[in-house]
Amino acid sequence: MPGTAAGAEYIRPLQRLTHADEPRFGGKSANLGELLAAEIPVPPGFAISTAAFHAFVRDAGLEGRIEGALARITGGDLEAIANASHAISEAMRFAPVPDVVRIEVEQHYAQIGKAAGVASPPVAVRSSAVGEDSADATFAGQQETYLWVRGVQHVCDAVRDCWVSLFSPPAISYRARLGQAQEPPAMGVTVQLMVDAEVSGVMFTCNPVSGDPSMVAVNASWGLGLAVVGGEVTPDDYLVSKVTGEVVREHVHAKQVEYVPDSSGGGAVRVEVPKERRDIACLDQAALAQLIEVGKRVERHFGSHQDIEWALARNNADALFVVQARPVTGLAKKPEKPKPASAMSLIMSSFGAGPPKD
Amino acid sequence: MATTAPTAGAFPSPYEIETPAGCEGWEEMYPYYALFDERRREIDENRFWFWNSMHFPMPMPAFDVICIDSPYQAVGSWQNRVFAVPPAMGIDYRCVNGYIYISGNPVTDPAKIAERAEFFQKRAGYYFGNWSELYGKWRAKMEALIRELGELRVPDLPEYEPDEVAFGDDRNTAFYEVLDAYGRALRLGDLMWQHHFEFLLLGYGAYGTFVEFCKGHLPDIPDQHIAQMVAGIDVLLFRPDAELRRLARLAIEIEVDSAFVQGRAPSEIDAELAETEAGRSWLDELEKVKDPWFNMATGDGLYHYYRSWLDDPSIPYAALIGHIGALNAGEKIDRPTEEIQRERDRLANEYGALLDDETRTSFNDLLNLSRTVFPYVEEHKFFCDYWFLTRWWNKIREFGALLERNGFLEDSEDVFQLSRYEVASALDELVLTWATGGLPLGPKHWPPIVTRRKEILEKLGEWTPPPAIGVTPEAVTDPMTIMLWGVTTERVQEWARQQDGGTVLRGAAASPGVVEGVARVVRSVDQIGDVRDGEILVCGSTSPAWAPIFSKIKATVTDVGGVMSHAAIVAREYGLPAVVGTGRATASVRTGQTIRVDGTEGTVTVLATQEP
Numbered sequence: 001m002p003g004t005a006a007g008a009e010y011i012r013p014l015q016r017l018t019h020a021d022e023p024r025f026g027g028k029s030a031n032l033g034e035l036l037a038a039e040i041p042v043p044p045g046f047a048i049s050t051a052a053f054h055a056f057v058r059d060a061g062l063e064g065r066i067e068g069a070l071a072r073i074t075g076g077d078l079e080a081i082a083n084a085s086h087a088i089s090e091a092m093r094f095a096p097v098p099d100v101v102r103i104e105v106e107q108h109y110a111q112i113g114k115a116a117g118v119a120s121p122p123v124a125v126r127s128s129a130v131g132e133d134s135a136d137a138t139f140a141g142q143q144e145t146y147l148w149v150r151g152v153q154h155v156c157d158a159v160r161d162c163w164v165s166l167f168s169p170p171a172i173s174y175r176a177r178l179g180q181a182q183e184p185p186a187m188g189v190t191v192q193l194m195v196d197a198e199v200s201g202v203m204f205t206c207n208p209v210s211g212d213p214s215m216v217a218v219n220a221s222w223g224l225g226l227a228v229v230g231g232e233v234t235p236d237d238y239l240v241s242k243v244t245g246e247v248v249r250e251h252v253h254a255k256q257v258e259y260v261p262d263s264s265g266g267g268a269v270r271v272e273v274p275k276e277r278r279d280i281a282c283l284d285q286a287a288l289a290q291l292i293e294v295g296k297r298v299e300r301h302f303g304s305h306q307d308i309e310w311a312l313a314r315n316n317a318d319a320l321f322v323v324q325a326r327p328v329t330g331l332a333k334k335p336e337k338p339k340p341a342s343a344m345s346l347i348m349s350s351f352g353a354g355p356p357k358d
Numbered sequence: 359m360a361t362t363a364p365t366a367g368a369f370p371s372p373y374e375i376e377t378p379a380g381c382e383g384w385e386e387m388y389p390y391y392a393l394f395d396e397r398r399r400e401i402d403e404n405r406f407w408f409w410n411s412m413h414f415p416m417p418m419p420a421f422d423v424i425c426i427d428s429p430y431q432a433v434g435s436w437q438n439r440v441f442a443v444p445p446a447m448g449i450d451y452r453c454v455n456g457y458i459y460i461s462g463n464p465v466t467d468p469a470k471i472a473e474r475a476e477f478f479q480k481r482a483g484y485y486f487g488n489w490s491e492l493y494g495k496w497r498a499k500m501e502a503l504i505r506e507l508g509e510l511r512v513p514d515l516p517e518y519e520p521d522e523v524a525f526g527d528d529r530n531t532a533f534y535e536v537l538d539a540y541g542r543a544l545r546l547g548d549l550m551w552q553h554h555f556e557f558l559l560l561g562y563g564a565y566g567t568f569v570e571f572c573k574g575h576l577p578d579i580p581d582q583h584i585a586q587m588v589a590g591i592d593v594l595l596f597r598p599d600a601e602l603r604r605l606a607r608l609a610i611e612i613e614v615d616s617a618f619v620q621g622r623a624p625s626e627i628d629a630e631l632a633e634t635e636a637g638r639s640w641l642d643e644l645e646k647v648k649d650p651w652f653n654m655a656t657g658d659g660l661y662h663y664y665r666s667w668l669d670d671p672s673i674p675y676a677a678l679i680g681h682i683g684a685l686n687a688g689e690k691i692d693r694p695t696e697e698i699q700r701e702r703d704r705l706a707n708e709y710g711a712l713l714d715d716e717t718r719t720s721f722n723d724l725l726n727l728s729r730t731v732f733p734y735v736e737e738h739k740f741f742c743d744y745w746f747l748t749r750w751w752n753k754i755r756e757f758g759a760l761l762e763r764n765g766f767l768e769d770s771e772d773v774f775q776l777s778r779y780e781v782a783s784a785l786d787e788l789v790l791t792w793a794t795g796g797l798p799l800g801p802k803h804w805p806p807i808v809t810r811r812k813e814i815l816e817k818l819g820e821w822t823p824p825p826a827i828g829v830t831p832e833a834v835t836d837p838m839t840i841m842l843w844g845v846t847t848e849r850v851q852e853w854a855r856q857q858d859g860g861t862v863l864r865g866a867a868a869s870p871g872v873v874e875g876v877a878r879v880v881r882s883v884d885q886i887g888d889v890r891d892g893e894i895l896v897c898g899s900t901s902p903a904w905a906p907i908f909s910k911i912k913a914t915v916t917d918v919g920g921v922m923s924h925a926a927i928v929a930r931e932y933g934l935p936a937v938v939g940t941g942r943a944t945a946s947v948r949t950g951q952t953i954r955v956d957g958t959e960g961t962v963t964v965l966a967t968q969e970p
Binding site: 207208209210211212213214215217219228230231232233234235237239241242243244246248249251253329340341342343344346347348350351352353354 | 443444445446471474475478479482483486559563564566567570571575576577578579580583705708709712713716717719720723724726727837841866867868869870899900901916918919920921923924925926927930931938939941
């Protein structure tokens with residue numbers, strides 16, 4: 001977003017975003033806007049645009065420094081990447097979030113608090129990647145997430161940390177793999193009211209391992225979503241038929257740790273799951289049915305298989321919230337999918353008569 | 359067996375299996391050609407044989423061997439000589455400690471396969487094209503055959519032949535009649551088996567192709583749903599229970615339901631019913647239902663042990679008691695055919711909607727063809743395995759009774775301890791000595807043999823047969839083995855692994871594929887520099903920080919994480935096998951060990967423990 005800051009849009013409430021806003025606000029924020037439009041339960045929040053990131057870089061006079069550091073990277077040289085990452089991150093960490101952005105954050109943050117009836121509401125601050133890599137963001141490691149952030153200062157710090165993560169070694173490596181090591185990247189940020197999750201997890205509206213489109217695969221564990229997404233627990237694992245709602249497979253695992261809001265009021269802490277809750281299933285039939293229903297709606301809205309992060313709020317009957325959704329990536333390919341053909345030729349080939357299977 | 363590059367070792371050689379103590383001489387119960395004989399050891403030892411536990415879960419009584427020979431004669435005739443299934447002829451069987459192992463005969467010559475394909479396409483095409491008409495004719499043939507079996511009389515051996523034999527025109531003496539009846543009984547059995555397999559391969563083939571198609575495109579679809587989409591609404595197999603429900607309603611209607619008390623024997627219930635007018639009319643109605651609907655078998659299998667409801671009414675009476683109880687409690691007992699129909703169509707539509715247009719067309723075509731063939735698939739069991747076979751065993755029992763009456767057997771059931779040839783031999787001696795008035799040796803000869811064989815069978819019943827013997831095939835390619843027994847390459851590999859023993863870790867199958875390689879145990883991200891190209895990463899879990907090494911490794915194994923964990927997602931992206939959430943991989947695997955990661959099954963096997 002070159003040019004002057006005048007007229008640039010830094011922040012917009014999530015419900016006013018659509019898919020078309022992806023280039024300026026990132027995939028995550030745009031998707032949440034789409035979900036809200038489809039009346040999927042999504043916690044309220046706002047999106048910070050790439051213009052804010054550019055303003056930050058420009059105001060701090062970091063443009064040349066970033067270009068210079070990135071220019072020294074050749075191929076996938078891990079050491080050069082680490083050096084560039086270090087140089088850029090250090091510079092960014094000491095730069096302030098521009099006042100124009102800060103003022104808008106303050107206003108929108110206050111609005112979230114007003115709607116939720118809390119003075120200083122806990123929010124989640126997440127990076128919202130832009131461009132063709134946004135679908136592969138899981139892989140790229142551009143999924144910086146700060147949970148249970150409270151107060152404008154902390155929100156601004158978390159936003160800046162998201163921006164810094166754009167230059168983490170894995171993120172730079174990833175762009176290098178795409179042949180874009182030298183191009184200056186940009187990123188949006190999503191700020192969303194935090195759900196105090198009793199249970200949270202991920203669901204895929206297909207089986208990501210087998211590719212079966214008739215299944216919803218659900219991973220769930222106690223507490224905030226960090227434990228499942230970060231791979232710190234082996235979650236309970238359910239495979240549920242979209243067609244009949246039957247639980248086709250269920251594995252309950254020992255869930256050793258969970259993330260809960262820190263009692264100090266800010267941040268999330270990792271604690272041991274009490275023994276009596278460790279080995280019990282964290283979802284029942286009713287919760288699964290609710291999840292499948294929402295999963296099917298999200299999939300229908302986007303018209304493709306979705307990878308959905310969700311949370312079940314504590315002490316709340318209508319507790320299910322979707323906190324993000326994105327297209328499923330890296331679907332395992334089933335090697336022997338029977339090709340469509342006439343019934344007779346398929347039968348003939350299963351008897352070894354007729355055209356070969358491939 | 360159509361296999362490639364067999365490897366020895368995992369399964370025992372058929373020639374090295376020991377006879378359980380006390381079972382010495384078990385071989386004499388079986389035909390010479392059913393044994394693993396030294397004279398063909400070189401070939402038999404190098405084939406893959408699997409235990410046909412689906413049809414023969416128990417050690418075979420000597421007479422019941424006919425239910426191996428006839429079916430394999432029949433299935434081979436249709437498969438190999440009529441339809442000429444291109445890559446597979448018929449099935450060989452062998453007997454080990456009374457258990458039946460089978461192995462298909464492959465066709466490997468490509469020219470032969472092509473030649474057979476022409477036969478197959480023409481002939482199978484004709485059957486599929488005229489299925490309903492041909493199946494109608496088949497049912498008429500089966501009904502005629504069952505009638506003929508019912509009309510077959512097993513004559514007694516009178517002291518004096520009746521006057522008709524002396525004065526009539528069309529007359530035979532009892533010696534001929536007995537031998538002829540026995541021969542005919544065996545021939546009718548053969549004929550039933552011939553009919554049994556006429557449609558079986560094609561019927562199962564069509565259904566199996568639909569199942570495979572579904573599983574290819576919807577890998578996790580429950581088998582039940584596939585069956586629900588195909589299953590007939592109004593098939594014969596549901597009639598017996600439908601008739602019982604009708605009789606239950608009738609009993610309540612005419613107020614004789616109080617006779618049906620939980621725990622009462624059928625004979626007690628009948629006795630009470632016989633006391634009243636209404637009860638007797640109910641019993642009359644029952645009689646009308648019995649033929650044919652009580653020709654259900656009490657078990658599913660090819661042994662003489664399985665009887666029909668006619669022989670053992672405890673099952674239908676228990677059902678009657680249940681139905682009457684449910685009706686009196688105000689419950690609905692009718693099979694909800696409309697609902698079943700609706701659900702069948704709903705499932706087909708919803709699954710179809712998940713597929714792309716082209717795939718959906720194939721799906722619908724296969725579904726329709728499966729629905730066409732399915733009445734046969736379901737109903738042949740009633741005609742052949744239940745109705746005919748339970749009556750046929752009873753016919754053999756009549757020969758057993760004849761031998762018992764003449765002292766050749768202590769009990770008519772003992773006839774099943776003799777092979778069909780031995781029964782022929784015993785009958786030969788019986789009619790001979792009946793005719794000559796001489797002293798039969800049979801009463802001294804057969805009972806000790808029967809006693810000994812019963813002991814052997816009981817002991818063999820305690821022995822556990824290995825799932826397979828002979829060489830381990832690299833791949834199972836015989837379509838009939840896969841279609842009819844579900845014995846696939848994966849299944850055989852799983853059996854082989856179980857035989858191997860060794861350390862096996864289980865986790866979630868997170869990214870499919872199987873590879874073997876050297877393990878690299880990495881406990882934290884700062885050690886990832888140690889990982890060498892082509893190693894298998896074994897770690898607690900991974901995060902995006904680990905991303906750079908995924909292009910170096912061959913597979914990954916983690917202690918924690920599910921199928922959506924970072925390691926799983928990235929492994930799928932790179933097409934690497936992954937097993938996650940093993941719980942203890944970093945503790946049980948050491949760097950340098952050779953391991954096999956099966957990301958399809960979710961297992962990790964330590965193969966070699968050598969360290970660098």
